[in-house]
Amino acid sequence: MTKAPDESPVAGELGRLIARRIALTGPISLADFTAEALAHPRLGYYRRALPVGAAGDFTTAPEVSQMFGEMVGAWVADRWLAMGRPAPVRLVELGPGRGTLxxxxxxxxxxxxxxHAAVDLHLVEINDRLRLAQADALASFSPALAPAWHGRFEDVPAGPLLLIANEFFDALPVRQFERTPAGWAERMVGLADDGETLRLALAPGVSPFSALLPADAPVGAQAELSEPCRALAAAIGARLRRDGGWALIVDYGHDGALGSSLQAVRRHRAADLLDRPGETDLSAHVDFAALAEAAGTRSFGPVGQGAFLLALGIAERARTLKARATPQQRDALDAALARLIDSDQMGTLFRVLAVGDDGSAAPPGFPDTPLDPRTDVA
Incomplete structure (x- = not known):
């Protein structure tokens, strides 16, 4: 039998567990499926995989070039200065990958x-193998900057906050909906008649989430909502209002646009959403407008990653590095810079949002906010 585009034969231990759950309790939302596939305590993708880098399933900006992390570091230090140099300050990264950034x-x-004397370093990471890689990457800064690890942002101690989230929100679960003649219906994951194939289908009736979706969308339109994204943004915003600080969010996304963006990637190639859960990365475009609204404090952007990095001085940094590089290294630097800032690569697909308290000046990297010269990268 030929597999339909929205169907996939059950594969792997986690796939069988999900199929058993559906058989017992009925269809589940795509958000529930994604949560199981990525964060199951034993079999979830982000619990056991080493997904980042050429040998993994995707490559992030920090793995492209050191310049990305250097620009982010300069931005964070500028925010610390603007906050009045609080000590200690909780420097937090959500999903730090291999610790490169x-x-x-x-x-x-x-x-x-x-x-550095003021920094109290905290990493939010659920993957034990990645925690080891992060410890190795940061070993040269120990013991003064030895990180503390947490499974959730909410476990980070109170205090002034500087938070970095690079390609983190895109991995949080989303619900998907389709507009029918009756209204918005949710896409669910169920079982085909054979009991051995996962399939996508619309739930009957109008979704209770319809009030959060455009009432004037045409029949056939699709939309996504991420409750975990909104909840985390709200928690970050509440923390910033209470303790002061800034958050920098870098991801690919949009500002409330309709459409379906949930995708699966395995070994740097597209895969079926339902195929081999726990062995495949799942991600969706981030709704930056929803994040800013949920945070409930002042925000800047989003702006394209290319424009942000150029405003921080990445082109000048590249020239400095090239001045003492070999011809081959200069070519590699040019290629890395192009990948990070060009509009046909990561420059406009990835976007940057800053969220902060009301007690410090506007951040650099956004219109009319230059970088503090005291934070120039060496």
């Missing part, structure tokens, strides 16, 4: 007087 950021800010 944080290592580059800390190396680039060694020359900012008092910054």
């Amino acid at each position: 944080m290592a580059d950021a800390l190396r680039a800010t060694r020359g900012v007087p008092g910054f």
Whole structure:
């Protein structure tokens, strides 16, 4: 029998567990399916995989070039200065990958007087193998900047906050909906008649989430909502209002646009959404407008990643590095810079949002907010 586009034969231990759950309790939302596939305590993708890098399933900006982490480090140090140099300040990264971004950021800010002495480093990571990689990447900064690890942002101690989230929100579960003549209906994951095939289908009736979706959308339109994204943004915003600080969110996304963006990637190639849960990365475009609204405090952007990095001085940093590089290294730097900032690569697909308290000046990297010269990368 030929497999339909929205069907996939059950594969793997986690696939069988999900199929058994559906058989016992009925269809589940795509958000529930994604949560199981990515974060199941034993079999979830982000619990056991090493997904980042050429040998994994995707490559993030920090893995492209040290310049990305250096620019982020300069931005974070600028925010610390703007906040009045609080000590301690909780420097937090959500989903730090292999620790590359944080290592580059800390190396680039060694020359900012008092910054490292003020930093209390916290990493939010659920993957034990990645925690080991992060510890190795940050070993040169220990013991003074030895990180503390947490499974949730809510476990980070109180205090002024500087938070980095690079390609984190895109991995949080989303619900999907389709507009029918009766209204918005949710796409669910169920079982085909054979009991051995996962399939996508619309739930009967109008979804209770319809009030959060456009009432004037045409029949056939699709939309996504992420309750975990909104909840985390709200928690970050509440923390910023209470303790002060800033958050920098970098991801690919949109501002409330309709459409279906949930995708599966395995070994840098597209895969079926329902195929081999726990072995495949699932991600969706981030609704930046929803994040800013949920945070409930002042925000800047989103702006394209290319424009953000150029405003922070990445082109000048590239020239500095090239001045002492071999011809081959100069070519590699040019290629990395293009990948990070060009509009046909990561420059406009990835976007940057800053969320902060009301007690410090506007952040650099956004219109009319230059970088503080005291935080220039060495």
